[in-house]
Amino acid sequence: MNSLSYFFFCFLSFLLCRNINAIKSTESNDVYEIGVGIADITGPAAEINMMGYAKMGQDTSGIHFRLFSRAFIIQDHEGKRICYVSADLAMVDMLVKLEVVQVLKKKYNGLYTEENVMIAGTHTHSGPGGFLQYVLYIITSQGFIFQNFYAIVDGIVRSIDIAHSNMVKGHIYYNEGELLNASINRSPTAYANNPSEERERYEHNTDKTMYLLKFSTLSGVPIGAITWFAVHPTSMNNTNRLISGDNKGYASLLFEQDFNVGQLLGKGPFVAAFPNANLGDVSPNLKGPHCADTGLPCDNPTSTCGGHSQKCYSLGPGSNMFESTKIIAERQYLKAKELFLTAKEKINGSVSFIHQYVDMSNVTVLLSNGSIARTCKPAMGYSFAAGTTDGPGAFDFKQGSTTSNSFWNLVRDALSKPTQALIKCHEPKPILLATGQMHFPYDWQPKILPTQLLKIGDVFIAGVPAEFSTMSGRRMKEALRNVTKSKKVILSGLSNAYSSYVTTFEEYQIQRYEGASTIFGPHTLNAYIQQFMKLARNLLNGSEIELGPTPPNLLSKQISLKPGVVFDSAPYGHKFGDCILNAKELYTVGSTVTVKFISGHPRNNLMTEKSFLTVEYFDETHSDWQIIATDTNWETKFIWERTNSILGHSQVTIIWEIPKTAKPGLYKIYHFGYHKNIFQQIKPYFGETKAFNVSNRN
Numbered sequence: 001m002n003s004l005s006y007f008f009f010c011f012l013s014f015l016l017c018r019n020i021n022a023i024k025s026t027e028s029n030d031v032y033e034i035g036v037g038i039a040d041i042t043g044p045a046a047e048i049n050m051m052g053y054a055k056m057g058q059d060t061s062g063i064h065f066r067l068f069s070r071a072f073i074i075q076d077h078e079g080k081r082i083c084y085v086s087a088d089l090a091m092v093d094m095l096v097k098l099e100v101v102q103v104l105k106k107k108y109n110g111l112y113t114e115e116n117v118m119i120a121g122t123h124t125h126s127g128p129g130g131f132l133q134y135v136l137y138i139i140t141s142q143g144f145i146f147q148n149f150y151a152i153v154d155g156i157v158r159s160i161d162i163a164h165s166n167m168v169k170g171h172i173y174y175n176e177g178e179l180l181n182a183s184i185n186r187s188p189t190a191y192a193n194n195p196s197e198e199r200e201r202y203e204h205n206t207d208k209t210m211y212l213l214k215f216s217t218l219s220g221v222p223i224g225a226i227t228w229f230a231v232h233p234t235s236m237n238n239t240n241r242l243i244s245g246d247n248k249g250y251a252s253l254l255f256e257q258d259f260n261v262g263q264l265l266g267k268g269p270f271v272a273a274f275p276n277a278n279l280g281d282v283s284p285n286l287k288g289p290h291c292a293d294t295g296l297p298c299d300n301p302t303s304t305c306g307g308h309s310q311k312c313y314s315l316g317p318g319s320n321m322f323e324s325t326k327i328i329a330e331r332q333y334l335k336a337k338e339l340f341l342t343a344k345e346k347i348n349g350s351v352s353f354i355h356q357y358v359d360m361s362n363v364t365v366l367l368s369n370g371s372i373a374r375t376c377k378p379a380m381g382y383s384f385a386a387g388t389t390d391g392p393g394a395f396d397f398k399q400g401s402t403t404s405n406s407f408w409n410l411v412r413d414a415l416s417k418p419t420q421a422l423i424k425c426h427e428p429k430p431i432l433l434a435t436g437q438m439h440f441p442y443d444w445q446p447k448i449l450p451t452q453l454l455k456i457g458d459v460f461i462a463g464v465p466a467e468f469s470t471m472s473g474r475r476m477k478e479a480l481r482n483v484t485k486s487k488k489v490i491l492s493g494l495s496n497a498y499s500s501y502v503t504t505f506e507e508y509q510i511q512r513y514e515g516a517s518t519i520f521g522p523h524t525l526n527a528y529i530q531q532f533m534k535l536a537r538n539l540l541n542g543s544e545i546e547l548g549p550t551p552p553n554l555l556s557k558q559i560s561l562k563p564g565v566v567f568d569s570a571p572y573g574h575k576f577g578d579c580i581l582n583a584k585e586l587y588t589v590g591s592t593v594t595v596k597f598i599s600g601h602p603r604n605n606l607m608t609e610k611s612f613l614t615v616e617y618f619d620e621t622h623s624d625w626q627i628i629a630t631d632t633n634w635e636t637k638f639i640w641e642r643t644n645s646i647l648g649h650s651q652v653t654i655i656w657e658i659p660k661t662a663k664p665g666l667y668k669i670y671h672f673g674y675h676k677n678i679f680q681q682i683k684p685y686f687g688e689t690k691a692f693n694v695s696n697r698n
């Protein structure tokens, strides 16, 4: 190229670029950089207490499907970005957030901080526990479970890494709609105590609104979706011992399967998250509470049968908990997909965020009648021990207790006798555990909590570190709609940290489970609303906000009383991976294959991003075995049991319900695992069934 043509070339490109820039700047307001990522966070699949029902002995014993972290990064045209993560966890703990952010800060030079990363738990009750830093939440898991904690932290970081490396230009669409038949209120007597003028404004006693954000590339290729809906993932009940994401986790897999044709589950590229909202008093068990012995409805105010809470629980809509999980998942998925396909409202405007730590035990609240009130140091009420109709408690506690009992007060006082000031502050809650006064071996419940608000155009996402009741969430959203003048306000429950429940002042008076677990006293909700209104005002006027007090990082204080795997051995005459119950010759579609293998302990290796099993199909055209299902598929179950704990024998049962759509042909099932010998060396093994035929004829 000679110098003259070079000059023209430069001049032309200058004109062209200027034009492109001109087009870009009018367009860029609704163009975002978007990244999505999914990663496996499944913890130990054996002998770890499950987080949710706080039930001794409800320990993991296999996998129905794996747990995932789903990350979404959104950046506006000025380079401001946020990261929203939804993880299949009972909740996100302060310690999880602190550790994730610490790793990210180093890795990305401060691009991701506690202020622009929000991490929410879906609230599944079927994942391993022991990952929270406060004592009350790790009693049933016998302390802290480091292996689970790091599986969670590493997996969340990995999902963000993937999202970070996948960023493309795209559009974001908003939609909302009502999902009517996936939830009921489990404390209707408390809800009914809210002012009648307020209740009359709403048709239902649970929040039926589903909120959706849709992400797609500039050319319209779907990238992902986030769908918030308030319902407890307690379709799997407290007798379940298989790891499961419950109705939320399965809704995600169904949605992702739709757009990731031909991919194994949990691998992307399309990612669909189903985070929770104001679910505090919301159950998925649509048949409602009934007495297990008589089949009659329970006593409603106390949720008891003949005076006992254990016999009163809710079931349905399916005939067993797997079917119920599937139904509630499908309803959420179908509604979400409908909202996704019809989403037209394109979001425009800047991305921003605001975050502040607050000592929630010491907030001065200005009430609407002009009085000044205060929040209290944490304490749990009697009805907390009664549990809920999704999972009743162990002793004879009843919900709706506003009186105490001298025996349990004696037990309580031995742990920590509540001061008169604490009792007065929490009234009418009879205090069962004065957790705010309990610091041995370290704090029992949190005081300093994160509050966070994200903004994408005119969409606001409030991250609350608790389980808000239906009406609490409605009041919070209304207050934020008032301040922001936007209709698009979303509540992201169980975000960034965990501090049990939040009810309205009126619901608190009734002292159902949720009111008894509202740990900062009757004015907790007002304190949160006041705080989030402040966050919104500051976010909008762009003024700085102080960081607030620093929450403690109690990682170095954690104690684990749970013994690890001692060793494994195979029974005499066998080796690890031996198939001890083989497949039959022939199956028809719709029937079930059950096989067993000699195994090691699943805690030897979590098989992260892998699988303890594969179902493989012989593809005749390529003359090759293809993996068609893993331990994440709904139709497989991986069940582990110790058959001799002295000799360290164990075996696994693998179940495959052959889908009606399975291709006829030759199949095999494999089991993969690790065993630990007496010298503490951990080694891999695998086993396989013989090949068997599947026919689509009877």
Ligand SMILES: *[C@@H]1O[C@H](CO)[C@@H](O)[C@H](O)[C@H]1NC(C)=O
Binding pocket: 237, 238, 239, 313, 314, 319, 320, 321, 322, 390, 391
């Ligand atoms: C749990 O579900 C199973 C059916 O899957 C049922 O037999 C059992 O009674 C339920 N238990 C509770 C406490 O809900």
Ligand SMILES: *[C@@H]1O[C@H](CO)[C@@H](O)[C@H](O)[C@H]1NC(C)=O
Binding pocket: 180, 181, 330, 331, 334, 335
């Ligand atoms: C329940 O939800 C499903 C899926 O959203 C819908 O197809 C069905 O008609 C609904 N049933 C009732 C009784 O509302």
Ligand SMILES: *[C@@H]1O[C@H](CO)[C@@H](O)[C@H](O)[C@H]1NC(C)=O
Binding pocket: 030, 346, 347, 348, 349, 458
């Ligand atoms: C941006 O979003 C607002 C609020 O949804 C809407 O009213 C406005 O028309 C949008 N502007 C453009 C340029 O799309």
Ligand SMILES: *[C@@H]1O[C@H](CO)[C@@H](O)[C@H](O)[C@H]1NC(C)=O
Binding pocket: 359, 362, 364
């Ligand atoms: C509670 O907050 C007030 C300010 O609102 C402060 O003066 C006081 O020291 C705090 N008390 C505790 C125990 O932190």
Ligand SMILES: *[C@@H]1O[C@H](CO)[C@@H](O)[C@H](O)[C@H]1NC(C)=O
Binding pocket: 367, 369, 370, 371, 505
């Ligand atoms: C204001 O409301 C609170 C809680 O509802 C109540 O305790 C207080 O007595 C009321 N104050 C006045 C002045 O009415």
Ligand SMILES: *[C@@H]1O[C@H](CO)[C@@H](O)[C@H](O)[C@H]1NC(C)=O
Binding pocket: 475, 476, 478, 479, 482
């Ligand atoms: C929101 O604004 C309306 C109208 O001004 C008001 O009646 C309502 O009390 C406000 N709600 C909250 C929660 O602040």
Ligand SMILES: *[C@@H]1O[C@H](CO)[C@@H](O)[C@H](O)[C@H]1NC(C)=O
Binding pocket: 534, 537, 538, 541, 543
């Ligand atoms: C922004 O809003 C906050 C909270 O209402 C207020 O304290 C502050 O003075 C405001 N700043 C500006 C610059 O308007």
Ligand SMILES: *[C@@H]1O[C@H](CO)[C@@H](O)[C@H](O)[C@H]1NC(C)=O
Binding pocket: 585, 586, 666, 692, 693
């Ligand atoms: C199973 O399939 C193989 C290969 O297609 C065939 O040779 C064999 O006869 C079949 N066995 C039965 C029991 O159907």
